[in-house]
Amino acid sequence: MNDTPPPSFYGQSDPDERPTSAFGPAPGSHPAPPPAATEKRRGRGGFAAAVVTASLLLGGAAGLGGAAAYDAWYDEDAPASSNVATRTSPVVDQGEAPAEAGSVQEVASAVLPSVVKIDVLSSQGAGSGSGIILSDDGTILTNNHVVEGAGAGGSISVGFEDGTRADATVLGTDPLTDTAVIRADDVSGLTPATLGQSGNVAVGQQVVAIGSPFGLDATVTSGIVSALERPVNVGSDSEGNATTYPAIQTDAAINPGNSGGPLVDMTGSVVGINSSIRTASSSTQGGAGSIGLGFSIPIDEVMPIVDQMIAGETPTHARLGITVSDASVPADAQPGDPVQPTGETGARVGEVTDGSTAGEAGLESGDVITRVEDSPIESADDLVATVRSYRPGDEVTVTYTRDGEESTADLTLDSDAEGATS
Structure with a gap:
């Protein structure tokens, strides 16, 4: 079992946070x-x-x-008089520095008008995050964990680059992908962001993150893509379904409050939604800062779900119809017991839902799934994140082992539209 603490949400800043030093x-x-x-x-x-x-x-x-x-x-100590001539540095007006083509400065100039600061008031207190403008009349993409506190008598307000503000309402939320769509009231003429394709992103390429870390709006940081398809598990919904996605990992500085803001490539196109960070602390909430391990939700994976929320529909997700656990942990291990790793990697099948696509394809309890299409599966989180990257109805080939023998199954992914899924 992976004993590394999960990445922390950073949608709300900690009012008790203090700087560690002063000059x-x-x-x-x-x-x-x-x-x-x-x-x-x-x-x-x-x-x-x-x-x-x-x-x-x-x-x-x-x-x-x-x-x-x-x-x-x-x-x-100053002497009464001095014959030494005083010299000062000349002051010149060098003019505004021109943005070089393809530079971080040029990207920031293009993208900043499409990024907002989101403030949420709820019964639990106040918090802030970021958002990405999708339409000129105020449709905004953000994280579910940024706005979920507004559900019980709370309120949302949005701050734009020009200093104006507007109240906002929630159009839809999806805890399983940690995304949400809100609509700013009575606005027009906004600058929608340009959406790119996260499938074109490569490890090592330069990226820029924009948002409101610790409430400091319009903050720009830059770095590179450190890894792709990193399975990130940040909790579960009320029905126990994991909030897991195949993240873009970046070393661009991301901190509490960057949640919901864009990760963009050097063309200024949004390739991810900044959503979580790994910290050196065991805490899973808020105050710790960036250590160069930030995670963004790939834009390709969530846009079909975003479109459903904008249309007022309930988001749907692909599923196999099984429960899974890490194959590295013995199947009979109990919580709290010392664990002797099995030496296996993959996702061990637990329960198989009657009538599910996995059941019809012949998968059984105890099978260990090691690959979906060309994606290696090393853990339960790997499998969940990989399946979430598909849509209901997609056809995939699953590779699994049973009693040491490797087999494959071709199946059509189910939808969770009719109920909860694992």
């Missing part, structure tokens, strides 16, 4: 007198950037304290 002396501190010298050192003060007002004020005070100490120090 500049604290208010009221007195630096030691400078050593005797003909050339005096220049003092440096500053303040730490922070998210909440209290921290900004603390940082500002530290900077002011440093400046005050600098002035007192040099007023006392």
Whole structure:
């Protein structure tokens, strides 16, 4: 069993989060007198950037304290007169830096008008995330975990690049893919994002992430695609179905509040929806920051579901009609027991639903699925994420082992439209 904690959601920022360091002396501190010298050192003060007002004020005070100490120090030591000429750096107006073709600057300029900050008020408190404009009249794509708190008497408001704001309502949500669509009220003339194809993304290519980490709207970060089809499990819905998707992994800095914002390629086309991060902490919620392991939902996989939500339909997903567990864990292992790995990889079949496509294809409890089409399956999450990348009705070839013998089965994927699925 994989004992690494799952990636954390980052749709809501933590109001108790504080910066870990500050620059500049604290208010009221007195630096030691400078050593005797003909050339005096220049003092440096500053303040730490922070998210909440209290921290900004603390940082500002530290900077002011440093400046005050600098002035007192040099007023006392300054000679009565000096014949040394004072020279200052020239100030020039260099003009606005032109954006180079294909640069991060050019991408940011093109995409920023299509990204919004989403603020949610609910009975649990306040949180914020990001969203991607899909239509000029206010259809916006985001994560389910960003807006789910607004379901019970909460409210949603959207902030646009030009500083205007609008209330918004939820058009549809899909916990299994962690996506949602909202509509901003009474808006027009917005700039829809350009949607790309995540199937064209390659490991190592440069990408840009845009969103509102820790509430800091219109933040741009860049990096590369670190991996593709990374199975990411971020929990389950109310019926126990896993929220798992085959993620694009990136080292572009992604933090709490980036949720729902776009991951774009260097043409400015959206290839993913930033959704989760891996942290060094065991916590699965909020406060920890980026360590270069961010995960985005591939846009190709979710657009059919997004179209269903926009049309007012209930999203549907492909399924095999089975329950699965990691083949590396003994089938009879009990929660809390020490586990001796089996040495196998794959997804072990548990229950097979009567009449399901897996049952009709001959799969049985105890079989270990090792491949779907050309995608290797190393765990239960691998299988769920891979099947979720297809649509109901798609035909696939499943490779599995039974009693050490490898077999294949051709089947047509079921739909969960008529009930819950595993």
